[in-house]
Ligand code: IPD
Ligand code: CA
Ligand code: CA
């Protein structure tokens with residue numbers, strides 16, 4: 001039957017297939033990463049390679065073939081507008097740095113927006129063999145298993161993901177870390193914001209804070225965390241980066257306070 005979810009569920013199914021397809025392509029590049037010639041973008045740890053560009057191009061072609069009326073926002077190419085109301089928010093490789101240095105913690109992140117709201121998200125970690133998938137109102141899953149966040153955790157219960165890059169202000173990083181450690185919090189960082197959000201949804205991290213994320217880093221992860229019962233806030237949009245906070249209600253509030261926001 002059609003419960004109004006059909007167009008969204010159809011896109012979630014395609015997003016899962018495309019995440020696996022992109023992941024298989026990325027894995028081939030990863031196994032031959034010494035042959036890539038990465039270029040610097042904005043700073044000494046912001047790189048891009050043929051892998052990022054060709055996988056984004058492959059994803060865009062596939063999305064246009066399946067849903068020609070949908071818009072697409074992605075990291076490596078200019079945004080394209082659609083007519084259907086759905087916008088795909090894609091990062092072909094989230095974690096280019098770990099990818100290039102041979103760490104397994106990088107992901108393909110595919111989010112969907114409708115009316116500017118995050119409505120579906122798929123995050124695939126090919127080297128970890130993990131596919132995270134969520135749809136608004138339909139729950140979050142890891143390799144098919146339902147995810148539900150621990151509502152009782154505080155920032156001191158287990159590690160907190162933190163994503164500051166060279167773009168972060170040293171004094172703000174210092175103040176956040178000092179405050180967190182004063183309250184019993186301990187930091188964790190991998191170079192994929194999408195993976196850290198997936199880890200929050202899967203109870204592998206108590207929460208996550210990043211002062212400067214782009215929509216394509218966190219769009220899919222926002223749906224995962226919300227559908228696993230958590231809270232997420234993001235003060236960026238499709239055109240500019242912003243800060244991101246994620247956790248259960250207690251952790252989310254504490255991270256916002258420690259970041260100087262509330
Ligand atoms: C980066 C990762 C990282 C975050 C950076 C992002 P990229 O994405 O998500 O965890 O801290 O802000 O730019 O460039 O590897 O796709
Ligand atoms: Ca990048
Ligand atoms: Ca990214």
Ligand code: CA
Pocket residue numbers: 052075091092093094095096
């Ligand atoms: Ca990327």
